[in-house]
Amino acid sequence: MKHLSNRPLRLAAAAAMVISLLAACDQSKSPSNSVPASAAQDGRIALLKDISGVWTPTATPGLTTIYYADNRLQILQGDTPLAVTLGDVDPGEGTVNVNTVARGKEEILTIRKQWNTDHTAYNLSMTGSDGYQETLGFVRRVSNDDMNRISRLTVAKTPVPQPSQPVETSPASTVPSDRGVIDMWLGGIDMNLRSCPGSTCAAVIVVPKDSKVNADTSTIRNVTESSGANTPWVRVTYEGAYCTPAELDQQTGCTPSHGTEAPVTGWMNYSRLLAAPRAQQ
Numbered sequence: 001m002k003h004l005s006n007r008p009l010r011l012a013a014a015a016a017m018v019i020s021l022l023a024a025c026d027q028s029k030s031p032s033n034s035v036p037a038s039a040a041q042d043g044r045i046a047l048l049k050d051i052s053g054v055w056t057p058t059a060t061p062g063l064t065t066i067y068y069a070d071n072r073l074q075i076l077q078g079d080t081p082l083a084v085t086l087g088d089v090d091p092g093e094g095t096v097n098v099n100t101v102a103r104g105k106e107e108i109l110t111i112r113k114q115w116n117t118d119h120t121a122y123n124l125s126m127t128g129s130d131g132y133q134e135t136l137g138f139v140r141r142v143s144n145d146d147m148n149r150i151s152r153l154t155v156a157k158t159p160v161p162q163p164s165q166p167v168e169t170s171p172a173s174t175v176p177s178d179r180g181v182i183d184m185w186l187g188g189i190d191m192n193l194r195s196c197p198g199s200t201c202a203a204v205i206v207v208p209k210d211s212k213v214n215a216d217t218s219t220i221r222n223v224t225e226s227s228g229a230n231t232p233w234v235r236v237t238y239e240g241a242y243c244t245p246a247e248l249d250q251q252t253g254c255t256p257s258h259g260t261e262a263p264v265t266g267w268m269n270y271s272r273l274l275a276a277p278r279a280q281q
Contacts, residue, residue, distance in 0.1 A: 001090065006041070009119055015104065026199055029260045031187070034066075034263075040091075043091035043092075044089045044091055045217075046091065047091045047094065047096060047113065048068040048073070048086075048089060048096065049068065050113055051066055051068070051096055051111055051113060051124055052066050052136060052141070052142055053065075053066060053139070053141050053142055054137060054139040054140050054141075054142065054146060055124060055134050055136035055137060055139060056136065056137045056139055057126075057134050057135070057137075058134055058135045058136075058137070058210050059134050059220070060077065060134060061078070061151065061219055061235070062079075062134075062215075063135070063139060064076070064077055064136055065142065065146060065148070065150065066111075066124075067142050067146070067150055068086075070118060071086070072086065073085070073086040073096075073098065074142075075098070076153060077126045077265050078265075079153055080153075080237050080263050080265040081150075081262040081263060082251065082262070082264065082266075083100070083102075083260060083261060083262055083264050084096065084098045084099065084109070085098070085099045085100075085189065086211060087099045088101075094112055094113035095111065095112045096109055096110070096111045096112075097109070097110055097111075098110075099110070100112060100204065101114070101193065105153075106270075107128070107129040107130075107202065107213065108129055109126060109127070109128055109129070110126070110127045111124055111125070111126050112127070113126065114135075116186065118217060121138070121190075123137055123138065124136040124230030125179060128195055128196075128202065129202065130195065130196075130201060130202045131155045132195060132196050132201070132202075134192070144225055147211055149218065158249070162262050167209075180216070180217060180218060181214050181215070181216050181217075182214070182215055182217060183212055183213075183214060183215075184211055184213055184214075184236070184273040184274060184275060185212050185213070185217045185273065185275075185276065185277045185278070186207060186208075186209050186211050186212075186213070186274070187199055187210070187212065187272065187273075187274050187278055188208065188209050188210070188244055188278065189253075189272070190206050190207065190208050190209050190243070190248065190254040190266075191206070191207050191209075191252050191268055191269070191272060192204075192205075192207075192245070193204055193205050193206070193236070193238060193242075193266035193267070193268060194266050196222045196234065196267060196269045197221055197223050197233030197266070198225065198231075198250060198267075199225050199226070199231070199269075200226060202224075203215060203229045203245045204264065204266050205238075205242040205244065205245075205260075205264060205266075206242060206243040206244065206245055206247075206248050206254045207238050207240075207242055207268075208253070208254040208256050209236065209253070210240065210277065210278065211240060211241075211252070212240075213236040213237065213238045213268065213273070214236060214237040214238075214246045215234045215235075215236045215270070215273060216234065216235050216236070216237075217234060219235040220232050220233070220270055221233055221236055221276060231269055231270075231271065232269070232270040232271055233265055233267050233268065233269060233270060234267065234268060234270040234273070235265065236265070236266065236267070236268050236273075237263045237264070237265045238263065238264050238265075238266075239259070239262075239263040239264070240259065240260060241256030242254075242256055242258050242259070242264075243255065243256055243257060243258070243261050244258065
């Protein structure tokens with residue numbers, strides 16, 4: 001009887017020992033299974049530094065400069081700073097989201113780090129929300145010269161000259177023989193500044209009528225639209241007041257409620273631009 005009376009006590013003691021061992025085992029595993037916040041932040045910053053550099057795009061003229069510092073991401077296309085803000089960063093997937101505005105709502109441009117087959121070098125891919133994709137090949141790391149250039153271009157403001165005698169002209173429908181960056185003007189309609197050449201590309205901002213843009217006529221390319229028409233498109237740079245596509249009223253047009261913090265680059269229908277400001281009534 002004495003042997004039987006002690007059995008529950010022995011079982012209870014054994015159960016307590018097992019529970020204690022399991023708890024100790026869980027505690028020993030916990031640090032290795034969790035990712036410290038500092039490690040996650042280190043991975044985030046490491047990825048942002050990896051995409052920082054001077055890159056050559058496959059489809060866009062000029063070099064693309066990406067620079068991250070002080071929790072701010074800056075992107076320059078050629079000599080033009082783009083209006084972007086840093087979004088989510090996923091070190092595990094190697095992706096960085098860049099926020100912009102297109103088609104009346106906030107859109108996301110995704111930059112992805114892509115290794116080659118033997119994992120010795122990598123390129124970047126840039127994918128827009130409209131499916132447009134471009135590959136960027138590495139040229140060099142951002143140097144002090146590049147940082148000074150970024151600073152100068154970011155703070156530089158291009159003055160808008162006032163013409164002494166505005167005259168109305170017909171649309172510049174032919175490609176000029178002397179190609180380069182020239183001043184051109186919108187006519188009596190607001191125009192979308194698009195993310196790529198073609199009327200199906202996303203509208204980044206809406207530029208109000210009679211505004212001046214800088215058009216790089218060396219980039220003019222003919223695009224076959226969905227209607228079958230052949231339309232010349234040109235890459236332009238704009239700085240000034242604008243509307244978002246969502247704010248555009250089809251009856252009253254664009255009433256600007258925003259101003260660019262830096263010049264914005266996109267594409268416009270070249271045949272709708274004027275070589276000089278139209279005469280004001």
